[in-house]
Amino acid sequence: MPVREDKGSVMVTAERGTGPNPALTRKDFVTDQEVRWCPGCGDYSILAQTQKIMPELGIPRENIVFISGIGCSSRLPYYMNTYGFHSIHGRAPTIASGLKASRPELSVWVVTGDGDALSIGGNHILHVLRRNMDLQIILHNNEIYGLTKGQYSPTSELGKRTKSSPYGTIDAPLHPLSVAIGAEATFVARAIDTDAQLMHHCLERAYQHRGASFVEVYQNCNIFNDGTFRDFAAKEVRADRTITLEHGKPMIYGKEKDKGLRFNGMHIEVVEIGKDGITEGDLLVHDEARPDPTIAFLLSRMEWPEYPVPMGVFRAVHRPTYDALMTKQIEDVINAEGEGELRDIFLEGDTWTVE
Amino acid sequence: MPVREDKGSVMVTAERGTGPNPALTRKDFVTDQEVRWCPGCGDYSILAQTQKIMPELGIPRENIVFISGIGCSSRLPYYMNTYGFHSIHGRAPTIASGLKASRPELSVWVVTGDGDALSIGGNHILHVLRRNMDLQIILHNNEIYGLTKGQYSPTSELGKRTKSSPYGTIDAPLHPLSVAIGAEATFVARAIDTDAQLMHHCLERAYQHRGASFVEVYQNCNIFNDGTFRDFAAKEVRADRTITLEHGKPMIYGKEKDKGLRFNGMHIEVVEIGKDGITEGDLLVHDEARPDPTIAFLLSRMEWPEYPVPMGVFRAVHRPTYDALMTKQIEDVINAEGEGELRDIFLEGDTWTVE
Amino acid sequence: MATVTTKESESPEHQDILELERVTIRFAGDSGDGMQLAGTQFTKTSAVIGNDISTFPDIPAEIRAPQGSLPGVSGFQVSFSSQDIFTPGDQPDVLVAMNPAALKTNLGDLPRGGLLVVNENEFNEGNLKKAAYASNPLEDGSLQAYRVYRVPISTLNSGALKDSGLTPVQIDRCKNMFALGLMFWMYSRPLETTLHWIDEKFGKNPAVCEANKTALKSGYHFGETTEMFATHYHVPKAKLKPGLYRNITGNEATALGFITASKLAGRQLFYGSYPITPASDVLHELSRFKRFGVKTFQAEDEIAAVGAAIGASFGGSLGLTGTSGPGLALKSEAIGLAVMVELPLVIMDVQRAGPSTGMPTKTEQADLLQAMFGRNGESPVAIVAPATASDCFNMAVEAWRIAIKYRTPVIFLSDAYLGMGSEPWLVPDIKSLPDIDPNFATDPATFQPYARDPKTLARPWGIPGTPDLEHRIGGLEKSDITGNVSYDPANHDKMVHLRAAKIERIAQDIPDVVVDGDESGGLLVLGWGSTYGVITTAVQRARAQGKRVSAAHFRHLNPLPPNLGDVLRRYDQVLLPEINLGQMRMLLRAKFLLDIEGLNKVSGRPFTIAEVERKIAEMIG
Amino acid sequence: MATVTTKESESPEHQDILELERVTIRFAGDSGDGMQLAGTQFTKTSAVIGNDISTFPDIPAEIRAPQGSLPGVSGFQVSFSSQDIFTPGDQPDVLVAMNPAALKTNLGDLPRGGLLVVNENEFNEGNLKKAAYASNPLEDGSLQAYRVYRVPISTLNSGALKDSGLTPVQIDRCKNMFALGLMFWMYSRPLETTLHWIDEKFGKNPAVCEANKTALKSGYHFGETTEMFATHYHVPKAKLKPGLYRNITGNEATALGFITASKLAGRQLFYGSYPITPASDVLHELSRFKRFGVKTFQAEDEIAAVGAAIGASFGGSLGLTGTSGPGLALKSEAIGLAVMVELPLVIMDVQRAGPSTGMPTKTEQADLLQAMFGRNGESPVAIVAPATASDCFNMAVEAWRIAIKYRTPVIFLSDAYLGMGSEPWLVPDIKSLPDIDPNFATDPATFQPYARDPKTLARPWGIPGTPDLEHRIGGLEKSDITGNVSYDPANHDKMVHLRAAKIERIAQDIPDVVVDGDESGGLLVLGWGSTYGVITTAVQRARAQGKRVSAAHFRHLNPLPPNLGDVLRRYDQVLLPEINLGQMRMLLRAKFLLDIEGLNKVSGRPFTIAEVERKIAEMIG
Numbered sequence A, B: 001m002p003v004r005e006d007k008g009s010v011m012v013t014a015e016r017g018t019g020p021n022p023a024l025t026r027k028d029f030v031t032d033q034e035v036r037w038c039p040g041c042g043d044y045s046i047l048a049q050t051q052k053i054m055p056e057l058g059i060p061r062e063n064i065v066f067i068s069g070i071g072c073s074s075r076l077p078y079y080m081n082t083y084g085f086h087s088i089h090g091r092a093p094t095i096a097s098g099l100k101a102s103r104p105e106l107s108v109w110v111v112t113g114d115g116d117a118l119s120i121g122g123n124h125i126l127h128v129l130r131r132n133m134d135l136q137i138i139l140h141n142n143e144i145y146g147l148t149k150g151q152y153s154p155t156s157e158l159g160k161r162t163k164s165s166p167y168g169t170i171d172a173p174l175h176p177l178s179v180a181i182g183a184e185a186t187f188v189a190r191a192i193d194t195d196a197q198l199m200h201h202c203l204e205r206a207y208q209h210r211g212a213s214f215v216e217v218y219q220n221c222n223i224f225n226d227g228t229f230r231d232f233a234a235k236e237v238r239a240d241r242t243i244t245l246e247h248g249k250p251m252i253y254g255k256e257k258d259k260g261l262r263f264n265g266m267h268i269e270v271v272e273i274g275k276d277g278i279t280e281g282d283l284l285v286h287d288e289a290r291p292d293p294t295i296a297f298l299l300s301r302m303e304w305p306e307y308p309v310p311m312g313v314f315r316a317v318h319r320p321t322y323d324a325l326m327t328k329q330i331e332d333v334i335n336a337e338g339e340g341e342l343r344d345i346f347l348e349g350d351t352w353t354v355e
Numbered sequence C, D: 001m002a003t004v005t006t007k008e009s010e011s012p013e014h015q016d017i018l019e020l021e022r023v024t025i026r027f028a029g030d031s032g033d034g035m036q037l038a039g040t041q042f043t044k045t046s047a048v049i050g051n052d053i054s055t056f057p058d059i060p061a062e063i064r065a066p067q068g069s070l071p072g073v074s075g076f077q078v079s080f081s082s083q084d085i086f087t088p089g090d091q092p093d094v095l096v097a098m099n100p101a102a103l104k105t106n107l108g109d110l111p112r113g114g115l116l117v118v119n120e121n122e123f124n125e126g127n128l129k130k131a132a133y134a135s136n137p138l139e140d141g142s143l144q145a146y147r148v149y150r151v152p153i154s155t156l157n158s159g160a161l162k163d164s165g166l167t168p169v170q171i172d173r174c175k176n177m178f179a180l181g182l183m184f185w186m187y188s189r190p191l192e193t194t195l196h197w198i199d200e201k202f203g204k205n206p207a208v209c210e211a212n213k214t215a216l217k218s219g220y221h222f223g224e225t226t227e228m229f230a231t232h233y234h235v236p237k238a239k240l241k242p243g244l245y246r247n248i249t250g251n252e253a254t255a256l257g258f259i260t261a262s263k264l265a266g267r268q269l270f271y272g273s274y275p276i277t278p279a280s281d282v283l284h285e286l287s288r289f290k291r292f293g294v295k296t297f298q299a300e301d302e303i304a305a306v307g308a309a310i311g312a313s314f315g316g317s318l319g320l321t322g323t324s325g326p327g328l329a330l331k332s333e334a335i336g337l338a339v340m341v342e343l344p345l346v347i348m349d350v351q352r353a354g355p356s357t358g359m360p361t362k363t364e365q366a367d368l369l370q371a372m373f374g375r376n377g378e379s380p381v382a383i384v385a386p387a388t389a390s391d392c393f394n395m396a397v398e399a400w401r402i403a404i405k406y407r408t409p410v411i412f413l414s415d416a417y418l419g420m421g422s423e424p425w426l427v428p429d430i431k432s433l434p435d436i437d438p439n440f441a442t443d444p445a446t447f448q449p450y451a452r453d454p455k456t457l458a459r460p461w462g463i464p465g466t467p468d469l470e471h472r473i474g475g476l477e478k479s480d481i482t483g484n485v486s487y488d489p490a491n492h493d494k495m496v497h498l499r500a501a502k503i504e505r506i507a508q509d510i511p512d513v514v515v516d517g518d519e520s521g522g523l524l525v526l527g528w529g530s531t532y533g534v535i536t537t538a539v540q541r542a543r544a545q546g547k548r549v550s551a552a553h554f555r556h557l558n559p560l561p562p563n564l565g566d567v568l569r570r571y572d573q574v575l576l577p578e579i580n581l582g583q584m585r586m587l588l589r590a591k592f593l594l595d596i597e598g599l600n601k602v603s604g605r606p607f608t609i610a611e612v613e614r615k616i617a618e619m620i621g
């Protein structure tokens, strides 16, 4: 089988290249299974972008694997004509870890939901990120449990009324990207179902990054949580209420490109360019490659309406991946000690012969 | 039973008061069980401070509960003459949550290890912190699995050789306080087994804080990981290599009180007071109550030798606790709807009589 | 099965009214067509007018499928009768199919000669394609075996509502009410209950409210005025036990049972749970009941849910957790802890089809052995299983009686069929239910954490907050009496036996199993859990045919009713139908060394009465 | 038990040498006293000189207790013989007690008349108090029933090492070597093996190296020169099967078996595990073997460990996971997934005493029913159990043969007694072991994810990286052949039966159970797992006394050996000793409807031979 050689890339700091696979088109990634999401569900557009990007990455189809947990979002592998594993609730990162660590040449994608990843699966997310296992993790965050018909999730806003919280929730939500950054993530990004271009960009960057790439996608569940992101994500207001981070560029946003973010003492503030003598030069310049994760963390705290909601790549730093280190350690040992012979370990310690 | 009234304290922003309970002494908190840690283990001094502080907090003994998971550290409840529960590996936060949510008047302490809390129990730590359950969580971090005789833990340094990593580990460690802050913790602090006074202070502050208090204690395992903290924590160097955070005070440290931390653009730097015209006024002033957790997060990233290791209270902010909100929600519903009568819910919906 | 009686009478419009003993209707349509609502309303009305009823919703896989597609079909079956009934009926007598997909998926269950009402408007090219019909079944003669009524429900409905001021989409949503109205007419049911319900539900939106009422009435009048239907039917009142009734699903009854236990014990109910089909409804129910002081804790996972319940029990509350099969697997380790610390704990498992994720909305009884043995070491727990939807109430209370009296985890083993199905519930007189004494330890002079009550072998429950009872518990082996950690071999042996003996002692409180039929001889059909209805009906029918067959049902699965072995030995043959591969059968064979025969079906569906009847016939001719 | 033979001979110093058939020595001291080392060295030397041996370490609870305390006592028992032996001996013939606490905890096992060697220096007031002795047992006459040798081991040792240049603490650490030297003399063993080992171990530190050697020799010479010991002993070589031997623990043999399977299959071994006593040693062993390409993944918990193993299996590696009882409970849900996706997977459970945390270092066979049934739904897996420490190797390979051939999870059920105990292992000839064919699917033209091999019912293993075999698997019910998600009732029923039938098919590869003794009639003592040694010995002894009793042992627990039922029916009585409350007994009773008798012990310890002999006598006089 054709295999993308990726062994020994422990110290590689460059990103992985992409390039079209001329033999394949989007259609090659569509399965014969009927798509079973509710009409209008945000999952459709995530699926569409995922299918679209595949031929552009230059990976042989047989080397691609999609692994998911349980949830509406986790049905996605059934619709991707690649290898796929729709596993059990919360455990996709563990299955993906075993697969990637044992077969580093495969391109392994994890598809998960806010409940799957951050409720039952929180611990695995924590550890897969700190290990920097070379996976793409796509979190469909609809701030609700869709599949089980509408209970609140760990990202649902405080006070939300749902089937299981008829008087409103009392537990504060997690910020998925703060959790990821606190867990030593090397790549974190955010996209939204309604912005195909941004999603495409985040998926591509996630693939290019060697290491665990964590992408939160705001996804509308039009049945149980319709419009949660509307306030800042609706077409009419999006430009003024979100900011797309671009590496090396000042943090400017707004329909008129007239707003920016400035670092002021120890916190971040929104300023108007041109007002009070503020120029582009005063603005914070986005540096996704900062080794220290603090600014990325700060960005992960920004919420509408206090701030524009940051989108795009928050952080992309390089650190050896678990799978590559594992491969390398074995190679090093074999180089040093020679390949193992059963006979040698059978005869470890004292032996004796009975005649 | 005498009960400390704590209901309805949802919006309380003040800290909980302490005051000696004249009827009790340290001895009242010692059990008849033989202490079974290795001689010289850092757990002894944590136990000693815990027993010492109890009578000072002013809580009736019968209202105190210690809950632990499994590990050397998790034996601690057996030595505390209070109510205690030595549960199963990683699950102490869940049991403590059920107890505290159902009996908010109790003072519930969680004792855990780096494996117990951050490996198998990572998800529960995440959620108990975001819920801000009013618990004191004391993490004995010895950067090793002690009880199972010396495998690496999620806080062991990269490359560490242990029984299960004879060629060195390949997974980067977690920073427990970064994880906690990323999980929306309202109180995080750090102490060390050899500094009794600091430990006492952190335990006291943890108790005073209403909400989930997360205290990391560096604890020496002299059998399987002796001396991990020695570089910065040994008596001779401690003053120069650690910094004790004090709310409202500039960040000064060093035997001679001649070093400080300054905020420079977007990162923190170590400066010498008096040199290059630097004065106290230039230093960062510690504000544990900052609503934004970013600076606390930044502090949680500081490591020797690049930086002095911060000790003491990193963050202490107020947010309603889960247990209090739960109590209040029930009270509000009862006030609005009246106390429940079985008859009413038996007869919900349409009923009919058969004669 | 509809039994046509001879009595006929005339309606004003010269249509016939036939009196029937029992009718089973299935409403089927797209998930968006409101079939569950139509079914529920039909059920309520039938109950209110005095029929015995039984229902079963057939909800599609958890994902919403595209409109008109086969996986998107949703069904609701209701059986109503003038006699006691125990199941929602094997096969419908009437199928209401709102679109081609609904017809396709459900027609197989309609017996030849059955009544088929179709919404002919939906049989257009697009929908036929979605349902994978090559040709239109309404046209191609493939429905000849049925009594087909083609009703243009969509257009009749929109016609009736053209002046309602609603959008076309809103109007279309009312067509379930039109269909319901038609069925109400067909089975001589009054409209009041549903009209009242519409008022309550849509009161805030007068236009929608009016439209729904109009649609309902239009459906009814369509039946009355059109000449399409030559006959309509009447099912007289059933002779139920006198009293006040409501309709209840098993999950609702379970929730009420748990709250009732908490009231009877005078202790707060604490429910730790993580949502999972088909158990989530109990979480939804209980979280509505804050005014009872019930605390519901939606945990991060099943382990946290049971952990929190154990913590609550340690604190003296009724620590309850609930889930379905995969969640029970996750709780195994913590249930073992509860066995070791001997605290009251109830674990509800609403079983669904497995293994693994399986078929989440389908029923099965295959978690029994997991409940018995799914923990490391010798780790006995008590198990109870309700027999019917309303029996869920009784067994939920019973689970708590056992848990509290014996300080033990108790697994409450329900299933999707019971949990989602409904039947009339004779509302109990609360005063008639005996209190449950938590019997807390309070006396420091005599308190020993692992001393035991000589009769029950239960240890004392000494809760935090009680002065001078401070003590430590945990998962390491405990020393007898003191509860200190002990590695003593003899002590371990003793404790393993004590824990087993304690569970056995529960049998002293369990009623003997009662046989319905002959005292001995012939065939005994034995059952546990949700097979009660089919077994009872099948055995009654076989006896009516003069067969020597009896039935017995037990609700306590561990320990078993004390007389069970004696009873089994009295019969020539014993048959045990189970919705699994013979799990209880294995336990009984091992215990009693009797060659019990199994009838096993694992298709995600309950047995049909006919299946049990057939097996009886096979065994005794 | 030591059998004194008549032959006597004289040593140069006029001490007697008695020839014995078998001797059992227990070394006991504080955890810090190096008893495990002393015991291991004694074992090695005995093995090297040709005795058959069997050992069992008795390690204290997981926490290091204070020096000299009762919970801090560590023991190591070694039995060596000129005959085949199967167990480390019921009771020691000799007890070496390095301090009062060791005496207190171990004396109960020494038979009256047994040899007792005590380090009298440690019997001071402080140590006596720590061991809760009211008076000094060396002085108060309480040891009269034993042959007591009071040796001032500490002072003799420090005297010998006074010029070693070591600190007093370092010197004291050598006293285990002194004691060992003394035992070597007493049982006529050469010092070479241990001297060699000391060189290897302490080579880098010459002073310590020399000191240990000196201590060892001093102990030996002390025996030779002192007049304290009138006799020493000789145990001739055993008549073992010819070949190359090494000493091996069950956990070591297990690890080697797994690596061997990986070599035989030509596929990488991937071990996902979370540390837990007594399974961790397999993780430690496998992580040393990177040069075999073994990948060990220390996961964040047991669920992640099994998840990773499943992922590795999906990728075509040998996905292995290992744990002990509580960890198996946590893995339940994921094992159910592996059942549904039908991938090869081996799950090792080194059983320990439960329930819950139980007694982590103690042995038990009480996870059998958890292994069989601890999952939701009908979720069958294969189960194998090794009989002895060295048999762990065979069964580890066998587990993989089954897993790969039948595409199924296989549970490998070892226990603390096997895992930690050791015995000589006849090193196998690697070439004699047949290859294991992973038999991957590669042909897109014929590939169907859930098509089945007609003989094994296994589905194809088509791994990522194979062009045009792209497919999706998962935990929802699968459609026969295509593997698509299916809610079809008939399909579910079929798949449940297929999965069960596939596991049953494994029986076609399982050897018949072989009886040791009579073909039929009388009593059959049946066993599985680690009871092999005691049962074999007890039955041999009973037969030697002319009793009509036979033994049979099986290593395949699910499915069972095909002839098992027939065999059982041939005997008048069947006895099944188990270290649980009768778990296999229940399964066999249910399956064969035979009234099998149980002998059950749940004290965290293996049976003694005497216990089995007693039961045999009770049953057949």
Ligand SMILES: Cc1ncc(C[n+]2csc(CCOP(=O)(O)OP(=O)(O)O)c2C)c(N)n1
Pocket (backbone or CB within 6 Å): A070, A071, A072, A073, A074, A088, A089, A112, A113, A114, A115, A116, A117, A140, A142, A144, A145, A146, A147, A148, A153, C274, C275, C276, C277, C302, C326, C327, C330, C357
């Ligand atoms: C062990 C287990 N527990 C619970 C469930 C039920 N369950 C399935 S998906 C889900 C949550 C889905 O939420 P999310 O991950 O946000 O996915 P979404 O449906 O919103 O895309 C739950 C609770 C399960 N399948 N397995």
Ligand SMILES: Cc1ncc(C[n+]2csc(CCOP(=O)(O)OP(=O)(O)O)c2C)c(N)n1
Pocket (backbone or CB within 6 Å): B070, B071, B072, B073, B074, B089, B112, B113, B114, B115, B116, B117, B140, B142, B144, B145, B146, B147, B148, B153, D274, D275, D276, D277, D302, D326, D327, D330, D357
């Ligand atoms: C379910 C389960 N898995 C594994 C174990 C084994 N185990 C006990 S403690 C422990 C780790 C201890 O490490 P830590 O929490 O750091 O505590 P320490 O002993 O270092 O204080 C492990 C792996 C267990 N008891 N239960």
Ligand code: SF4
Pocket (backbone or CB within 6 Å): A036, A037, A038, A040, A041, A042, A043, A072, A073, A142, A146, A147, A220, A221, A222, A223, A224, C063, C064
């Ligand atoms: S329930 Fe919500 S998330 Fe699930 S498919 Fe429907 S719209 Fe999408």
Ligand code: SF4
Pocket (backbone or CB within 6 Å): B036, B037, B038, B040, B041, B042, B043, B072, B073, B142, B146, B147, B220, B221, B222, B223, B224, D063, D064
């Ligand atoms: S092993 Fe380490 S952590 Fe455990 S008791 Fe000993 S010194 Fe302390």
Ligand SMILES: [Mg+2]
Pocket (backbone or CB within 6 Å): A071, A113, A114, A115, A140, A141, A142, A143, A144, A145, A146, A153
């Ligand atoms: Mg979601």
Ligand SMILES: [Mg+2]
Pocket (backbone or CB within 6 Å): B071, B113, B114, B115, B140, B141, B142, B143, B144, B145, B146, B153
């Ligand atoms: Mg630790």
